[in-house]
Amino acid sequence: MVMITPVILSGGAGTRLWPMSTADRPKQFLPLVGIETMFEATLARVADAGQFADPIIVANARHEALVRDQLGGRPARIILEPAARNTAPAIALAALLDPHATLLVMPSDHVIADVTAFHAAVQAALPLVAQGWLITFGIAPDAPETGYGYIQVGDALATGVHKVARFVEKPDVARAAQMIADGDHAWNGGIFLFQAQAFLGALSVHAPDMLHACQRAMDGARHEGSTIHPDAEGFMASPADSIDYAVMEKAAKEEQGSVAVVPVSMGWSDVGSWDALAALAGDTGGDTNIFTHDAANGLIRSDGARIGLIGVDDLIVIAAGNDILICPKGRSQDVRKIVEQLPKDAG
Amino acid sequence: MVMITPVILSGGAGTRLWPMSTADRPKQFLPLVGIETMFEATLARVADAGQFADPIIVANARHEALVRDQLGGRPARIILEPAARNTAPAIALAALLDPHATLLVMPSDHVIADVTAFHAAVQAALPLVAQGWLITFGIAPDAPETGYGYIQVGDALATGVHKVARFVEKPDVARAAQMIADGDHAWNGGIFLFQAQAFLGALSVHAPDMLHACQRAMDGARHEGSTIHPDAEGFMASPADSIDYAVMEKAAKEEQGSVAVVPVSMGWSDVGSWDALAALAGDTGGDTNIFTHDAANGLIRSDGARIGLIGVDDLIVIAAGNDILICPKGRSQDVRKIVEQLPKDAG
Numbered sequence: 001m002v003m004i005t006p007v008i009l010s011g012g013a014g015t016r017l018w019p020m021s022t023a024d025r026p027k028q029f030l031p032l033v034g035i036e037t038m039f040e041a042t043l044a045r046v047a048d049a050g051q052f053a054d055p056i057i058v059a060n061a062r063h064e065a066l067v068r069d070q071l072g073g074r075p076a077r078i079i080l081e082p083a084a085r086n087t088a089p090a091i092a093l094a095a096l097l098d099p100h101a102t103l104l105v106m107p108s109d110h111v112i113a114d115v116t117a118f119h120a121a122v123q124a125a126l127p128l129v130a131q132g133w134l135i136t137f138g139i140a141p142d143a144p145e146t147g148y149g150y151i152q153v154g155d156a157l158a159t160g161v162h163k164v165a166r167f168v169e170k171p172d173v174a175r176a177a178q179m180i181a182d183g184d185h186a187w188n189g190g191i192f193l194f195q196a197q198a199f200l201g202a203l204s205v206h207a208p209d210m211l212h213a214c215q216r217a218m219d220g221a222r223h224e225g226s227t228i229h230p231d232a233e234g235f236m237a238s239p240a241d242s243i244d245y246a247v248m249e250k251a252a253k254e255e256q257g258s259v260a261v262v263p264v265s266m267g268w269s270d271v272g273s274w275d276a277l278a279a280l281a282g283d284t285g286g287d288t289n290i291f292t293h294d295a296a297n298g299l300i301r302s303d304g305a306r307i308g309l310i311g312v313d314d315l316i317v318i319a320a321g322n323d324i325l326i327c328p329k330g331r332s333q334d335v336r337k338i339v340e341q342l343p344k345d346a347g
Numbered sequence: 348m349v350m351i352t353p354v355i356l357s358g359g360a361g362t363r364l365w366p367m368s369t370a371d372r373p374k375q376f377l378p379l380v381g382i383e384t385m386f387e388a389t390l391a392r393v394a395d396a397g398q399f400a401d402p403i404i405v406a407n408a409r410h411e412a413l414v415r416d417q418l419g420g421r422p423a424r425i426i427l428e429p430a431a432r433n434t435a436p437a438i439a440l441a442a443l444l445d446p447h448a449t450l451l452v453m454p455s456d457h458v459i460a461d462v463t464a465f466h467a468a469v470q471a472a473l474p475l476v477a478q479g480w481l482i483t484f485g486i487a488p489d490a491p492e493t494g495y496g497y498i499q500v501g502d503a504l505a506t507g508v509h510k511v512a513r514f515v516e517k518p519d520v521a522r523a524a525q526m527i528a529d530g531d532h533a534w535n536g537g538i539f540l541f542q543a544q545a546f547l548g549a550l551s552v553h554a555p556d557m558l559h560a561c562q563r564a565m566d567g568a569r570h571e572g573s574t575i576h577p578d579a580e581g582f583m584a585s586p587a588d589s590i591d592y593a594v595m596e597k598a599a600k601e602e603q604g605s606v607a608v609v610p611v612s613m614g615w616s617d618v619g620s621w622d623a624l625a626a627l628a629g630d631t632g633g634d635t636n637i638f639t640h641d642a643a644n645g646l647i648r649s650d651g652a653r654i655g656l657i658g659v660d661d662l663i664v665i666a667a668g669n670d671i672l673i674c675p676k677g678r679s680q681d682v683r684k685i686v687e688q689l690p691k692d693a694g
Contacts, residue, residue: 291689294678308365308686310678310682322652324654324666325657
């Protein structure tokens with residue numbers, strides 16, 4: 001049985017869950033769903049030592065203490081990026097660190113409710129991985145979301161595994177609705193499985209500058225035990241692109257393109273907005289900081305402030321640190337309109 | 348020209364403007380309307396040394412520092428109540444301190460926009476005050492408010508001064524609307540003008556226990572310069588009643604009752620709710636802590652927290668200290684429903 005090395009991507013500094021999520025403490029490090037953080041849940045998802053090797057964490061250097069704290073002593077290699085360069089260079093660093101491994105690349109800020117289904121999807125893909133295919137996982141779409149890329153599912157290659165017909169970048173809502181109606185599209189969940197060599201090979205074809213820059217960063221890396229500090233100058237020379245754009249979309253277009261998708265229904269959410277969290281979590285209830293009168297069905301979160309609510313239904317109220325967000329359910333995608341107005345130092 | 352001694356009542360610990368107004372710092376000491384506090388505005392209203400003597404402040408002992416700070420060095424006698432016993436005993440203390448004075452009794456937490464009209468009303472009443480009448484000021488009602496007492500305006504006694512036909516306690520809304528339709532009722536604004544002797548005389552008839560207790564409190568008072576600490580045991584023996592209930596209503600019912608009202612339109616507000624403040628202040632604007640997107644016509648106040656608002660119109664949001672209030676305009680009378688739920692130590 002092939003051992004899989006998890007690569008956990010934690011480079012994001014998402015502010016879509018402002019004010020709880022900030023550049024200093026992005027959402028993967030917050031216990032937003034249940035008592036563990038999404039980073040911790042991602043680690044737990046690949047904790048089976050019979051199936052998974054110790055993970056490689058790729059994180060922003062400013063989050064080193066958070067990563068170390070939430071690893072809780074679990075062995076891991078930690079690659080600390082001197083700056084965020086999107087997913088493709090982050091994965092390249094991990095692939096260069098362990099070029100003979102089979103890598104399962106996962107964002108650290110997603111929820112997967114049905115871990116059994118996830119593991120089954122991974123197992124289904126392994127025979128093709130051994131043949132050098134690049135595997136992505138396709139989430140069954142349940143709404144015409146415009147915030148995700150879509151994957152058109154092509155011909156079957158094996159049980160549960162299909163050729164990618166093509167990748168579709170974030171669509172408008174009409175296009176999204178059409179794809180759902182067509183029934184042969186899945187969301188691109190940002191989870192990937194491949195041999196490190198296969199990825200590096202694709203990178204050498206489709207993004208040679210990136211491969212070169214990341215190679216330079218790793219050649220010049222400083223190692224402190226299991227912590228790796230890539231050379232900053234080398235890494236900063238890399239283009240900042242997503243794996244989808246830099247590799248997967250281009251590889252899928254090749255005549256002999258070996259990019260496959262495993263459609264999977266596993267209770268996935270990228271928790272990309274307070275509304276997404278509300279759909280997962282519902283009303284929290286029982287928070288001793290929250291006092292209501294004639295107010296129902298809200299998503300009310302506070303990290304300490306006392307909140308009194310009167311006569312407001314379906315409201316999102318998030319109090320964190322010195323900041324408060326107030327918006328109706330259904331409007332939380334506009335959080336960025338607030339974050340854009342904030343002074344830069346507040347991230 | 349008779350000199351008038353202002354008596355400024357600052358005993359209230361109103362929580363109707365929670366969370367800004369708290370037991371430790373009630374609303375009269377907050378700059379809610381403009382840059383000065385209502386306590387300061389009340390002092391300024393009676394600052395003309397040709398017309399007004401130095402004021403007597405009656406305040407809760409816990410607010411001594413606030414009173415002293417906001418007096419800003421202005422000479423005043425300060426009576427510090429060991430506990431709140433409502434308005435009648437507070438006024439009795441002041442009357443006993445200066446029994447030969449003519450007293451203008453004013454709450455410290457009201458707004459009067461047209462001070463000229465107020466002064467004119469006071470001048471109109473003085474001839475009757477000299478004859479021993481107890482004067483109240485009647486506010487022209489502009490809505491069927493159920494939170495105020497009403498005064499039925501009787502026969503004219505002099506230009507602008509009328510006998511009180513009767514006092515009406517806080518009515519229901521139908522009764523309030525009827526009184527406004529009748530056109531001969533005014534709101535009881537809680538502002539009074541009389542000789543101290545006349546008030547003490549009425550007190551001796553209608554509330555002799557109160558007079559006795561307050562006399563005992565002042566006989567045993569400790570004087571520190573111009574600060575007076577009434578004897579606590581004596582004062583606590585007094586019934587806790589409003590001047591309206593203890594004296595004015597009863598005196599007005601007497602055959603020879605000498606209670607008069609001066610109807611006056613002077614831009615009065617008791618700022619008794621956030622909605623009342625919204626009516627006075629409108630949107631604050633220009634607060635660098637407030638960030639909006641598609642949100643209009645709110646009353647948003649913050650003493651430091653940053654507030655981001657998306658897609659919410661006509662909302663009241665008040666952030667003060669560790670507390671946040673959120674309610675639609677028109678619902679702020681229910682703030683008490685929140686305050687009642689708070690742990691007692693939070694006042």
